[in-house]
Amino acid sequence: MDRRRIVGIGLGALAGAAYGTGPLFFKGYVFPAGVGWIAMLMWRFMFATVVSWVWLMLQPRARAALWALDRKTVVRLLLTGTFFIVNASVYYAAIERIDISLVALLMSAYPALVAVLSLRLGFRFEGKLAWGSLAVVLLGTALTVGAIKSQTDQSGIVLALLSPVAYAIYIVLTAWMAGERPGQTADMRSRGKGAEVPPPVAGAVMMTGTWMATILLCLVTRTPALPSDVPAAAWPGLAGIGIFAAAVAIQAFYASAARIGAAQASLMATVEPIVVIFLGVTFLNEAFSPIRAVGAGIVMAGVLLAQFATPAESRPIILEEP
Numbered sequence: 001m002d003r004r005r006i007v008g009i010g011l012g013a014l015a016g017a018a019y020g021t022g023p024l025f026f027k028g029y030v031f032p033a034g035v036g037w038i039a040m041l042m043w044r045f046m047f048a049t050v051v052s053w054v055w056l057m058l059q060p061r062a063r064a065a066l067w068a069l070d071r072k073t074v075v076r077l078l079l080t081g082t083f084f085i086v087n088a089s090v091y092y093a094a095i096e097r098i099d100i101s102l103v104a105l106l107m108s109a110y111p112a113l114v115a116v117l118s119l120r121l122g123f124r125f126e127g128k129l130a131w132g133s134l135a136v137v138l139l140g141t142a143l144t145v146g147a148i149k150s151q152t153d154q155s156g157i158v159l160a161l162l163s164p165v166a167y168a169i170y171i172v173l174t175a176w177m178a179g180e181r182p183g184q185t186a187d188m189r190s191r192g193k194g195a196e197v198p199p200p201v202a203g204a205v206m207m208t209g210t211w212m213a214t215i216l217l218c219l220v221t222r223t224p225a226l227p228s229d230v231p232a233a234a235w236p237g238l239a240g241i242g243i244f245a246a247a248v249a250i251q252a253f254y255a256s257a258a259r260i261g262a263a264q265a266s267l268m269a270t271v272e273p274i275v276v277i278f279l280g281v282t283f284l285n286e287a288f289s290p291i292r293a294v295g296a297g298i299v300m301a302g303v304l305l306a307q308f309a310t311p312a313e314s315r316p317i318i319l320e321e322p
Helices: 003-030 037-057 060-067 071-095 100-107 110-121 128-146 154-178 186-190 199-221 232-260 262-283 290-306
Strands: none
Touching: 003 037, 003 071, 003 100, 003 232, 003 262, 037 060, 037 071, 037 199, 037 232, 060 199, 071 100, 071 154, 071 199, 100 154, 100 262, 110 154, 110 262, 128 290, 154 199, 154 232, 154 262, 199 232, 232 262
16 A cells, blocks of 8 residues: 555544543533633644644744745634634534434544545545445444434434535535546645645644634623633643544644545544543543444444545545644
8 A cells, every 4th residue: 555645544534533632521521610612622723833833933834835825825824713613513412302322323424424525625535445435434423323312402413414515515625626527536636746725734723724713702602701700620631632633633634635535534534432431431431332332333344444545546645743
């Protein structure tokens, strides 16, 4: 297997695992301390923005790429980052209402939506194996949905189902920013020269857009979010969710999508529910039924199968590390 493609697969899995730490930080430390999801998002993306800009400034090539950006590209990156607030809002609003393991498993439907959107907007899946791996992931998700108890908060279920829709749209937008177009990965269009906007630059600018959106959300909803409004017990969780579940996760996924395409990267990132389930059961004492265990195992099998789903002609991209 091509080394660059292996890196792309690894980055997708890293992104999923990093995203998977977010629910634990929030429901295990931030929410119990009295900080709701709106204030949490503001601080999450403040930490993520700072970390992303520090990472960018430490790299001479990334700094040069930043100064070379035109105004139109900057605006597009900011708007793409702003849209991420939609997914983050419904995702963490759902986590306030239902188990994090259930939210994560319902969220694992997003690769199917990305695959459908990529039929028209990006580099589509090719071959029976690719679509077969997607079907396996969906089967695992369906088993999970069938295990939902009747007393589960229905508003949380609705919010959790909206999250993969918003996230799929965001993924396609980020893939376009990397350079992916109908029938072509970013690498194909640039002839191996890399993404149109390197991951450190794209991550920092998009994260800035997301942070600005969360500040506006706090102002509109009149949510107290000043440092004096945040209990001391919430700070470790806020820092963790900002660094790992935002800065690392978003930049790793961007780099993965640029290398192997948004649809393939999405399947790699479905290790997220496995991480969330493990953390929820281990640290939050959440119940985990046998049918959910079967569903999670099937989802993981689909992810592993997807590693062999990209045809040889799908050339990976050469990028800086995120």
